[in-house]
Every structure is written in C-alpha cells, then in structure tokens.
Amino acid sequence: MKSLRYVALVLLIGVVAAGGYWFWKSRTAGALPEGIAAANGRLEADQVDVSTKMAGRVIEILVKEGDFVQAGTVIAHMDRAELDTQIDGAKAQIVQAEKAAASASAAVTQAESQVALAQQEFDRANALHDKGYQSVEVLDQRRAQLQVAQANVTAAKANEQQAQAAIDTAKAALARLNTLADDTTLVAPRAGRVQYRLAEPGEVLAAGSRVITLLDVAQVYMTVYLPAAQVGRLALGSEARLVLDPVPQYVLPAIVSFVSADAQFTPNAVETKDERDKLMFRVKLSIDPDLLDRYQAQVKTGVRGMGYVRFDPKAEWPENLALRLPQ
Template sequence: MSAAPAFSTDQPSFGDRIHALWGRLGGTQLPDTVTMTNGRIEAEEVLVSAKLAGRVADVLVDEGQTVDAAAVVARMDTADLLAQMAGAQAEVRRAEKAAAEAEALIAQRDSELVLAQQEYDRASTLNARGYGSRQDLDLRKSQLTAAQAARVAAEAGLEEAHAATDAARADVARIQSSLDDSLLTAPRRGRVEYKLVQSGEVVGAGAPIVTLLDLSNVYMTVFLPAREAGRLAVGDEARIVLDPAPEYVIPATVSFVASDAQFTPKTVETQDEREKLMFRVKLRIASSLLKQYESRVKIGVRGVSYVRTDQATAWPAELAVKLPQ
C-alpha cells in the first residue's frame, strides 16, 4: 500500500481565489479577463526640510492641514543671518567708495599724464632748436614715464576695487539666499501628514520639518502574478472599491508595471500567496478627480482593485463608475 502524499497538489489558483472573493462580495460571475486583488491607497510623500542648520523659529501648520504650493509652513531663526547681512552690506559700501576713489585717482593721473606729455613735447622742441638742454629733456622724459606708470597703477586699483565690490555683492546675494531659504515653503499643494519639529528646536542641515502628502498623486499599489501583469499596459483602465465605502467604484488607470518580479509583502497577500513571485502595479487616480474630492482623500485606506487583461472586455455592471454626489 503506497504512502499518502505529504501535501495536496490540488491547491486553488490565484484566479480561483479572487473569483471566490468576488462571489463573497456579492458580485455576479467575474469575467476571466478581469483580475481582482487587494491593496491600499497611497500618496506621494514630500519632505519640507531645512537647508541650513539653525533654530526653528515657528512651525506655521498643523497635521491634517491642507496647504497651497509656495505657502510658508515654517520659519527659521534669522538673527545671525541678519547680522551677517549688515556686515556684508557695509563691505559693499566700502568697496563702492574705494571704486569711486580709484576713478577719481585715474582722472587725476590722466591730467598729470597730459601735462607731462605737453612738457616733454615742449622740451623736445626746444632741444631740437638748440634752446633747451639735454638734461631738461631727460627730466621731462622721466616725468612722462612716471606719469604713465601712475596711470597704469590707478587702472589696476580701479579693477581691484571693482573686484572687491563684486565679491561684497556676491556675499550679500549669498546671505540673501540663505534668508530666503529660512522661509520653508510647500513645493506643491498637499496635506500635512506629520509635523516633525516643534518651534524652538535646533535642527541640522537637511533635517525634515514637515511631511506633506501630494493629493494630486494618489494611487493604489497592488501585486499581480506574471500571467495577469504581463498583459497590462500603462494607461489601461482599472477600478478601485474601498473597504470603508463599498458602495462607490472609483476609476483609475495603470500608471506603472514593475519590470522585475518580487515577493509579495506580508501586508498585502496571504501566506500561501507570498510564496509566489508577483509584479508590483500602481493604479493612479486622476488628479482632476482627486481635486474634486480632495477633502475625502485618505491615505492608508484598504480596498480591492480590478484590472482588465483584455481591454475589449466590458466592465461588469457592479463595477460601473459610481462616485459620491
């Protein structure tokens, strides 16, 4: 008498299990080309972080608050930066004054050079006619050479003053940029998920202050076996039914299909299904629809999704789009 097998090979397939679940949810026979699986609503997370180390003067938002793009969510203490700005602006004024003095010196050197040139020309003419001495001509030539050298030095001084002015202005611009960065703004419209820092705390450079959820980029992540995932294309229609509101059917589209298979996370499927390699798929809800129902959007809500492996298949009546009024 042969021994009994250690385990049965007649395990229900993934498709059999989702059809059974569909039946328990009260639906009619689910078409073979419509795949059902579960997941949860997620959203793109945005961190609003401090660019520079310092003290947080004030956090201006609360968790759950919706903020517009460019809205100020926190302010950093700027006492040190304001002091640096005052010093930098003083350096700009000092450099501009030095440049003005250098320009005046050039004008003076130009006048001296013209006079030295005239005296040299006069001494040269007199010497050529036999009325001037060679010594006087040499003296005038030396004075002309000195005047030319002084003019060149004055130009160099002006260039140096201009360079100092540019450096001082660049320092002002740098400090102003830091002052601008002390106002932490929302990069896009979203809802405050976490307030990670309280007013008065000292943080390091790059420390996150507030976490925002981008309410225009909400999706459900699901996992499908290769035979279903391989038939999907980006842009295919999908449907989402949330556990807290099973009476509504939310339209979505396939926005991502992973190129590599992976084990299904424990939070998504049952233990026997985790033994299979699955493909991650993202079902994105249209931003226009999200804006219309922005106050109702909640992250982490679980539900069931439906995708069609054949776009020619009509959606069952139970999966016709139905939204709150």
C-alpha cells in the same frame, strides 16, 4: 390525483431550477471577464518632507496636522537674528567698497591728467630739441616723466578694477546671506495635507532636520501585485477601477501609471514554467488628479480595497464595475 401530482412535479422542477439559478449566480457573481484582473491593495500618496537647510532654533510653526496647504504657503519660521547681524555687516562692506572704488576712480582721473601734462611737456621738449634749443638730457627727463605718468595710470586702473571686484564680492556675500535668511522661512514645496508635525517652537534643529511631512493628495495611487502572465499584456495608461473597503458602493476610475521592471517574488532558481508563473510584479493604479481635487477633503491614504485592471482593451467592464462616483 394525477393533476395534483403534475402540479407538484412542476413546482418541484421550478424550485430546483430556481435553486440552480441562484447557485449559479452566487458562484459567478464575482467572476471577472477574460482580460480583466483583480488584486487587493491600499491607497498611497507621495510624502514630502519640509526640512531645515541649516541649523537653528524654531521660532514659529503655523500649521497643524490635518491642515491642507497650497504650494508656497509659509509653514514655519526659524531664528534669523545672527543672519540679520551678518547682513548688516555685509551692507557696510559694500558701502566701504563703493567708497574705495570712488577713490580709485578719482585716482585714475588724476593719473590721466598727469599723463596729459607730461605728454605736453615732452612734445615741447622734443620740438625744441629738433630746433637745437633743448638738450638731450632735458628731453630724456621729459620722456621719463611721461613714462612714469603712464605707469601711474595703469596702476590706478588696476586699483579701480580691484575696488570694483571688492564691491562684487561684498554684494555676492550679501546675496548669499539673504538667501540663507530666506531659507529660515519654510514654505510648502507643493500642495498637500500636513501628515506629521515633527518639531515644535523653541527646538534647536540640525541642518536637514524634518519639521513637517506633507502628503501630496494630488498623487494618490493603489499599489497591487499581478502575475507575470497578466503584466506581460499590460500597458502604461491601461484603464483600471478601484473599489475601497469603506465605501464599496463607489467605483473609482484609475489608470496604470507604473509597472515594475523587476519581479517582487522570485524563486531562487527560475527554471520551469510553473515557477515563472509565480513571478509577481508591482503595479501602480493612479487616480485622476482632477477627481482628487474635487474630493480632496475625503482623500485618505492607507485605505484598503480592490484594484481591477483591464489588460485586454477589448474586454468589457462588468456591470458591478461600472463607474459610480460620490455626489
């Protein structure tokens, strides 16, 4: 009987010990080491609007929602018929200005030849006058003819410069029109996924109207809020971990890429330490772009999860937050 009681006592102690250990593990399983903070958040990404630069009709849209596009990919075409007409007119003005410039250049050549002739006649008259064979009146006439010819050269050169300026003006107008025509082709400013298609072919849009909204999946981050006591010890570039609700079996690497300089939740009068401890700061935890590039088809914004930040570099990540990536 004593042996049975002893065995029962040992079993009871074992059960109590096992139960206590299980209770302790269950209470401490979610505990984080000192120097690591946690907060919930959701994945976000930068959005880029592709908009019209000028008013016009949408002719064609080449992408649909969900498509992934590279930087420079043509997204849509706007009507450019009116611009093409203006471009043809500008080209005609350039031709006309070049012809005027050629005529002005010929006039300069002619005026310079007149100067050369007038100079010769003046020199002969002056030589004869010095020998007493030419009157002062004739010499004055030759001098006046030379001065008129020189003035004609000056005027012809001014006309030539004006004609060249007209060419430059016409070419600048053509370049402007070509730039506007290029703007009728809307391209993706960066790589990303089409989030929203906000216009359809046939619609007439005002200048600055949005046609497509792109999601830059190379810049994905989770926004969390941490108290001032932790943020004060946090540095940009600090290591972080992300665990997303739909795939809790994975632990994704991240870094602290932004810490707000202003508190998001501030009492009206912050005077006591307890009130200061309530201050919360916005923190961005960015995912490595190379990792995003590998899994760009799976990247989705709006997914919620937990963000873990190591504000003490000496703190060790617990086993449940060891990096685990999809295969």
